[in-house]
Amino acid sequence: MDSLRTLWPYLKMHQRQYVIGMVLVIFANSINLLPFYFIRLVIDGLTGARDGNPGTPGITLGQAGWYALGIVAAAAAAGVLMLYMRRLIVVASRQTEYEIRRDIFAHLQGLDKPYYDRASTGDLMNRLTGDLSAVRETLGFGAWQIVNIVSGFLTSFAVMFSLSWQLTLIVLAVVPIIVGVLTYLARLINVRHRLAQEQSSKIAGKAQENFSGARVVKGYAIEDREISEYRAMNLELLRRNIALTKVDGPLRSFMSLLLGLAFALILLVGGRLILNSNGAFTVGMFVQFVGTLERLTFPMLMIGWITGVTQRGLASWLRLRELYDARAQVQDVPGRTDTSVRVLDGDLRFENVSMDYGSREVLRNIDLHVPAGTFLGITGPTGSGKTVLGQLITRSMDPSSGVVRMDGHDLHVIPLKALHDAVAVVPQEPFLFGDSIANNIAFGVEKQELPVVKTGVSVVGAPLPPNIPQMPDPERVRNAARLAGLLEDIEGFPEGFETLLGERGVTLSGGQRQRTAIARAIVREPAILILDDSLSAVDTETERKILDGLREVSAGRTVILIAHRVSTLRHADKIVVLEEGRVTEQGSHDELLELNGHYAELERLQRLASDLDEDDDAISDPEEAANRLAARREAIRDAQATQTQTRQEVLK
Amino acid sequence: MTAPDDSYKKEFDAQLTRRVLRYVQPYLRLVIGGILLALLISLASPVFALIQRHAIDSFLTPLALQRAGNLDALYRGLTFTALLYAGLKVLQFGLQYAFALAIGYLGQNVLRDIRADVFSKLQRLQLAYFDQNPVGRLITRVTSDVDAINQFITNGLVSLIQSTFIIVVYVVIMLSVNWRLALISFTVLPVLYFSTNFFRTKLRDAFRDTRTQQATVNSKLNENITGMLTVQLFGRERRSALDFDHSNRALLTANENSVHWFSLFMPVVAVLGQVAVALILYFASRQILGVSVDADGALQTGVVAGAITVGTLFAFIQLSQQLFQPIQDLADVFNTLQAAMASSERIFGVLDTEEEIADKPDAKTLPNFEGQVDFEQVWFSYDQTVTAETPDSDSRWILRGIDLHIQPGESVALVGATGAGKTSVTALVSRFYDVQRGAVKVDGVNVRDLAQHDLRKHVGVVLQDVFLFAGTIESNLTLNNAEIPHERVVEACKYVGVHDYILSLDHGYQTEVRERGATLSTGQKQLLAFARALIQNPDILLVLDEATANVDTETELRIQQALVKVMYGRTSIIIAHRLSTIEHCDRIVVMRKGLVVEQGSHRELLEHGGYYARLHRLQYSQADAAD
Structure with missing residues (x-):
């Protein structure tokens, strides 16, 4: 069993709990047989068979009292054992669940962008919730139930055999039938349960989609169609649930029927045994036999169920293993990574860098030197490779060919931690966390080294995780917010910096999100700051403020600013124009204007647009203008090509 | 979550x-x-x-x-x-x-x-x-x-x-x-009732706590997985791991607490059951033996003629156990x-x-739909606290007295800055919202008097963000209307130029669309939206033409062509940003701050020399640049 082998390290951590717990189950099962023994003694005593005179009671009241106490004592003892068993095994399974979750979380933290581009969050979540609980159920409930079933059967049969081998033979003949029928039913229930669950999530999915798409539903007036579709799914759910009820609802009464039939059979045979045995088989023994058999009801019910649980658990564990087995492409490699590289200045060099996505070429032979402290602007139409260029700097991915160097080191040899410490990114669509604004801004600032959460160790006896130190001084956060032009917005919120973001708090506008991300990046005081089209959703006034703020912090830092607006780019030390993965123009604002290429056209266009809109908010969409420009240039090129061709043909 | x-x-x-x-x-x-x-x-x-x-x-x-x-x-x-x-x-x-x-x-x-x-x-x-x-x-x-x-x-x-x-x-x-034995065996039941009640309450609280902690863990997991790259870029792994470990630990503690109560509950019920058995056993024995002691010497009356028999004893044991389940159920019912x-x-x-936008009892339908749209002094705000009495100066008004008359078959381009009220105009034609003052009329009838369903059947909307339902491409185009033949779907897709793309997919028109069309590009989704609108064949078309930032130029051209084709022959209201699109429209309506500031044909507006003329000059300057 491969899945058991890989699970073993986790089991081993709680070996003691599992083993002792299972021993307790066995003891509890044995002790649980005592009450019916005492009942038998009392009944046989009362039926007075001791002195051969059927009328003489074979028991005194005192004895009966002791037996009654014995029953309570046995039940109490078994109860205490089961209590400790649960606290050992079930708790162990919960602890294992915690450990697996902790370890997978740590592992996921090491995986890279290529992995997350492929993986779906929903799938990962399913594995970490559904599959993890299936594994836990197998360990917690499955483990002791299997022992319980086996030891329950063994002890009960031993007792029954000692009471009457004839009746035991009957039971032996009947029990497999009962277990067989129940196992079949359990499988049926499992299947129908799954079908009902599937339909249930389908119908929830339908509702989700309908509510999210309310605009389309209403816009096209398809409410009635939606309702009738929903009703059809609803009816199907009803059918599946009823089908489940048909096998699931009467399970208990079915069990009681089977046992009742068994009892009738035992009464028939056992009655004759009593009548024929001349006291060797008594009514007390009969009662004990029946009682002992009844104790097996639950284990019999469980057999079919437990096989399902175990199968599910093992299959789920395999799916969890896949997460452990995932490897990052971008990671530190011992031997290659130069751990002596700690602090970086931000001198960047692209040497003949190309990047392919499958067959698509995103960057082609980029050669670019960005000395430390340079304010570099990058522009170009959508899909020209600007974002990818930025992502190569943070090693979100590695180039297909060529080398990216920072301070002369190939990025491959720089420890990822040192690289990430040196670079701060403001992505196009920033991801903010469901936390306070202050904590979101201070997101990447760590004053002290935090301890690593240890993986692969047992949680038993492990100290509680240390309290997380509070984020750095509010002054720094405040300053960053001011520089990012966010301060006024934050002060407008009733709870200021403590305002929660996301579902349980406020929803920020696109521009506010971008500015929060800018504050988050500059508060780190990085050697290299990358802003990937991070000012697209703010108006020109705010943009000017942010740019002033940026200049304030960017002294001595390398800033890479990807943008479409000339107003954003104009003060850059150097501007690079990317088109179709190539650098087509580079130079200062004035140089590029003189070049009279893409950038110059962009500038003219936007100047006119801003004249037009000066009393309105802003240019409606600078990116669109840039794209339009690109399209036009292409048309011009084509036209020129045709012209040249025609001219040549004419000349010929 | x-x-x-x-x-x-x-x-x-x-x-x-x-x-x-x-x-x-x-x-x-x-x-x-x-x-x-x-x-x-x-x-x-x-x-x-x-x-x-x-x-x-x-x-x-x-x-x-x-x-x-x-x-x-x-x-x-x-x-x-x-x-x-x-x-x-x-x-x-x-x-x-x-x-x-x-x-x-x-x-x-x-x-x-x-x-x-x-x-x-x-x-x-x-x-x-x-x-x-x-x-x-x-x-x-x-x-x-x-x-x-x-x-x-x-x-x-x-x-x-x-x-x-x-x-x-x-x-x-x-x-x-046997009333005496019965009363004795009943003594356990109140204890059972109250202890079940006690434990169930404790368990319920414990489970609730567990669920809350589980929800926290799940939402943190979800957030960390979604934002993992951000976490990594900002070197936050350790803090996030610690933070997660705190939640993970809290969940473990909550789970241990549940196990704690559950592990107590089960044995207590089991012991109570055996206490009942012991009580019956003892007191039945006492009755049986007691009779025999009283009639000392007359042994045969002792066991046989007594008030109680061994069978009764056994039956009472069974009956008392069978009473446990209903008592426990009852303890939990409330x-x-x-x-x-x-x-x-x-x-x-x-x-x-309350259905704020409801059909009137005598709501009309328009059997011969023409497609005339009239806005008469329309004042509108999304804020529901704004009423007709709200002063004109209130900043919450989105539309401030719009007058707009669109003839059947006419195409109108709405032009203006963000927040000018263009989107609101389109939302009002479909009667997604009711106006506070004035009236929106379709074919001369106030939309409030029309059956919503009927109205919207005639109005097609092409949204900025194309919403795709789970299902096949085809079912998304027909919106699950089985009456639309496949040929018409193909025809429409060819018309807007997305047919070849659809055929290039693994299962053509039957390709499953996943997670809101994650597999499709923005441009392709936009084209599908046009195809959808064409297939639904509305009399009035509303196009929100803004989401074209992330498409390549070729697709962009295709979208423009498709738009022109879709507009042909029906009343169209287009929120347009591209002048090439605008030029294809019969009339241009320029909006600013909730008002119509200019309207007329392309030529008229140029002659007027206002906002639109300047916008157009920008377009010319592009042409100049091309020379």
Whole structure:
């Protein structure tokens, strides 16, 4: 069993709990047989068979009292054992669940962008919730139930055999039938349960989609169609649930029927045994036999169920293993990574860098030197490779060919931690966390080294995780917010910096999100700051403020600013124009204007647009203008090509 | 993950209960049948213990043989009893099966009806309701809240009735068999009731805590997975790991706490059961032996003629154990009922929501739809607290007295800055919202007087963000209207130029669209939206033409061409940013700050020399640049 082998390290951590717990189950099962023994003694005593005179009671009241106490004592003892068993095994399974979750979380933290581009969050979540609980159920409930079933059967049969081998033979003949029928039913229930669950999530999915798409539903007036579709799914759910009820609802009464039939059979045979045995088989023994058999009801019910649980658990564990087995492409490699590289200045060099996505070429032979402290602007139409260029700097991915160097080191040899410490990114669509604004801004600032959460160790006896130190001084956060032009917005919120973001708090506008991300990046005081089209959703006034703020912090830092607006780019030390993965123009604002290429056209266009809109908010969409420009240039090129061709043909 | 609703428990509310019961009414036969079955089951259940008593006393005790003196008679009696027992067991099973089915049908049907009612109600609610309520919360209404009501009926009311029946029958029978022994065995029951109640409450709280912690862990997991790259870029791994570990630990503690209570609960119930057995055993022995002591020497009266027999003893042990389940159920019933109260209240809250945009009783339909649109002095705000009396100067007005008249078949381009009110104009034509002042008319009829459904059938909307439903490409284009033939779908797709792309997919038109069309590019989605609009063939077309930032130039051209084709021959209102699109329109309406500031044909506006003229100059300057 491969899945058991890989699970073993986790089991081993709680070996003691599992083993002792299972021993307790066995003891509890044995002790649980005592009450019916005492009942038998009392009944046989009362039926007075001791002195051969059927009328003489074979028991005194005192004895009966002791037996009654014995029953309570046995039940109490078994109860205490089961209590400790649960606290050992079930708790162990919960602890294992915690450990697996902790370890997978740590592992996921090491995986890279290529992995997350492929993986779906929903799938990962399913594995970490559904599959993890299936594994836990197998360990917690499955483990002791299997022992319980086996030891329950063994002890009960031993007792029954000692009471009457004839009746035991009957039971032996009947029990497999009962277990067989129940196992079949359990499988049926499992299947129908799954079908009902599937339909249930389908119908929830339908509702989700309908509510999210309310605009389309209403816009096209398809409410009635939606309702009738929903009703059809609803009816199907009803059918599946009823089908489940048909096998699931009467399970208990079915069990009681089977046992009742068994009892009738035992009464028939056992009655004759009593009548024929001349006291060797008594009514007390009969009662004990029946009682002992009844104790097996639950284990019999469980057999079919437990096989399902175990199968599910093992299959789920395999799916969890896949997460452990995932490897990052971008990671530190011992031997290659130069751990002596700690602090970086931000001198960047692209040497003949190309990047392919499958067959698509995103960057082609980029050669670019960005000395430390340079304010570099990058522009170009959508899909020209600007974002990818930025992502190569943070090693979100590695180039297909060529080398990216920072301070002369190939990025491959720089420890990822040192690289990430040196670079701060403001992505196009920033991801903010469901936390306070202050904590979101201070997101990447760590004053002290935090301890690593240890993986692969047992949680038993492990100290509680240390309290997380509070984020750095509010002054720094405040300053960053001011520089990012966010301060006024934050002060407008009733709870200021403590305002929660996301579902349980406020929803920020696109521009506010971008500015929060800018504050988050500059508060780190990085050697290299990358802003990937991070000012697209703010108006020109705010943009000017942010740019002033940026200049304030960017002294001595390398800033890479990807943008479409000339107003954003104009003060850059150097501007690079990317088109179709190539650098087509580079130079200062004035140089590029003189070049009279893409950038110059962009500038003219936007100047006119801003004249037009000066009393309105802003240019409606600078990116669109840039794209339009690109399209036009292409048309011009084509036209020129045709012209040249025609001219040549004419000349010929 | 949906956030759990704050209130989970509410005091019992008779009015809410009556409303829930109204859902049961259509299934009155099932209810009556169920109650009768419950009664029969209650009456049948104690019979088995009584048969066992009879069997022991009549055939199995040593005295039986002496009394009967005839083995064959005993054998016959024994066989008869065993057969009777088996037969009654089959009967009991039949009753219980029928009961389970009746309750299953009842519960599932009620569940289905409530679910359908809530869903249908939500379909009728105005768009503003969806703007205000997060999708997650609405889903809870049709899933877990409805389930809670099912619990209310099947676990709450039904087990209340069933348990009461069983308890009454058992008490009566036990008392009539031997009232002294009965009273003694009943002594355990109050203890059982209260300890069950105690533990269930503790467990409920513990489980609730577990669920809350689990939700925290899940949302942190979700957030960390979604934002993992950000975490890595900012070197936050350790802090995130620590933070997660805190939540993970808290969940572990909550789970351990649940196990703590559960591990106590089970043994306590088991021990109580055995205490009942011990009490019966002891006091039955005392009665039996006591009689024999009193009649010292007259031994035969001791055991046989006493008030109690061994069979009775055994039967009492069985009966007392069988009373445990109903007592435990009863102890939990009120918790279940209370838990369902909060859910019912939320569900009825949805059902009682006023339909702000509702059809008038005499709502008209327009059989011969022309497509004329008129805005007459329209004042509008999304803020529902804004009324017709709100002063003109209020900043919440989005539209401030719009007059706009569009002839059938005319195409109009809305031009203006963000926030000028262009989107609102389109939303009002479909009557997604009602205006505060003035009137929006279609074919000369106020949209308030039209049947919404009929109106919207004639109005097609192409949204900025194309919403794709789970299903195939084709079902997304036809919007699941089975009457639309495949040929028409293909024709439309060819027309807008997306046919070849669709065919290049693995399963062509039958390709499954996943997760809101994650596999499709923005441009392709836009083209599909045009195809969808064409296939639905509306008389009035509304296009929100803004989301073209992320498409390549070739697709962009294709989109423009498709748009022109789709506009042809129908009343079209386009929110346009591209001048090339605008030039294709019959009329241009320039909006600023909720007002129409200029309108006219391309030429007129150019001559007028206003905002549009300047916009157009920009376009020319591009052309200049190209020379």
